[in-house]
Amino acid sequence: xxxxxxxxxxxxxxxxxxxxxxxxxxxxxxxxxxxxxxxxxxxxxxxxxxxxxxxxxxxxxxxxxxxxxxxxxxxxxxxxxxxxxxxxxxxxxxxxxxxxxxxxxxxxx
Amino acid sequence: xxxxxxxxxxxxxxxxxxxxxxxxxxxxxxxxxxxxxxxxxxxxxxxxxxxxxxxxxxxxxxxxxxxxxxxxxxxxxxxxxxxxxxxxxxxxxxxxxxxxxxxxxxxxxxxxxx
Numbered sequence: 001x002x003x004x005x006x007x008x009x010x011x012x013x014x015x016x017x018x019x020x021x022x023x024x025x026x027x028x029x030x031x032x033x034x035x036x037x038x039x040x041x042x043x044x045x046x047x048x049x050x051x052x053x054x055x056x057x058x059x060x061x062x063x064x065x066x067x068x069x070x071x072x073x074x075x076x077x078x079x080x081x082x083x084x085x086x087x088x089x090x091x092x093x094x095x096x097x098x099x100x101x102x103x104x105x106x107x108x109x
Numbered sequence: 110x111x112x113x114x115x116x117x118x119x120x121x122x123x124x125x126x127x128x129x130x131x132x133x134x135x136x137x138x139x140x141x142x143x144x145x146x147x148x149x150x151x152x153x154x155x156x157x158x159x160x161x162x163x164x165x166x167x168x169x170x171x172x173x174x175x176x177x178x179x180x181x182x183x184x185x186x187x188x189x190x191x192x193x194x195x196x197x198x199x200x201x202x203x204x205x206x207x208x209x210x211x212x213x214x215x216x217x218x219x220x221x222x223x
Contacts, residue, residue, distance in 0.1 A: 034211070043113075043200045043214025044152070087151070099144070099152035 004088045009104040018075040020103050022088030025069050033064060033071045036087045038102070044087060048073070075105075083107045113215035115201050121221045122191055130186040130218045134203030141184050142212060143176060144200040152200065158184060191222045 005023040012018045024033070032051050036044035048055055050062040050071070061074040075082055087102040114133045122128050134141050143155040154168045158178040169175070173191075178184040188195055198219050202212040 036212075041217075043202065043217055044212075045214065046211045049211065098154065101151035 003098075004090055004100055006086075006088050006100065006103045008101065009106065011106050011108065012078055013108050014079055015077050018078050018082070018105060018107075020073045020075075020086055020088075020105070021070055022073070022090075023070045024088070024090040027068050027090050031068075031091050033062065033068075034089045035060070035062065035073045036089065036099070038085045038087065040084075044099070047086075078105075078107045080107050080109060113201055113203055113213050115199075115215040115218050117218060118216065119219045119221075121223065123223050124193060125190050127187065127189045128191055128220065130188075130199050130201075130220070132184045132186070132201030132203075132215060134182060134184070134201070135213055136182075138203035138205055138213070139181065140204045140206055141178060142202045142204075143184070143186050144202070145170075145197045146200060146217070147197045155186070155199075188220075191220075193222045196220055196222045 003026065010018065010020060032049055034049040035047045037047050038044040048057055048060050048062045050064050052064050052068060055062045063072040063074060073086060083106055085102040085104050087099050089099060113135055116131045120128055139160055141158040144152040145155055146152050156163055156166055156168055156176050160181050161178050163176065173189045176184060176186045186199060198217040200214055200217045202214045204212045
């Protein structure tokens with residue numbers, strides 16, 4: 001079971017870039033890394049997924065070093081609407097069902 | 110359907126009563142998951158279905174919890190003899206296959222046990 005460790009909370013200001021790092025020291029060869037975003041009173045929403053190096057979509061970028069023991073979710077130029085909890089998941093099959101407590105991002109004006 | 114739907118959105122019940130929570134997954138999704146989220150906490154995995162079968166029931170908190178899925182679609186989570194500690198938001202998600210990491214979540218059912 002790939003255990004993940006994330007900061008409990010982070011603060012930022014509008015317009016700044018936010019980087020949230022997740023540690024997953026015992027990641028397995030077949031494991032993908034997936035990030036979800038959850039707003040209050042809503043279910044989590046898929047943001048991005050990667051296996052190695054860098055992945056970018058319209059919402060975020062995901063940086064994964066060569067050893068894959070960590071990953072960094074990068075949110076460019078955050079706005080107030082990016083205030084949410086961000087979860088890092090690592091694994092395949094039922095391993096990926098462990099969400100943990102996530103990182104609570106608060107964006108200030 | 111457009112997304113995962115759950116009903117009811119809110120349920121208030123008295124301690125000791127049974128409740129049924131329903132989840133309608135996205136059409137064509139073979140995998141379905143149930144989670145529980147207490148106030149301010151992360152998601153707690155309860156059970157998943159691949160088709161109509163649930164190979165892993167170890168996440169269910171007690172034998173008062175049960176779930177079924179029929180026709181590879183709708184799922185119901187039943188909590189018997191509810192307790193106050195069962196109060197939480199119950200989230201359902203679905204995905205095309207279990208091996209696919211992208212889960213699509215419903216809005217949840219907020220259960221309050223008085």
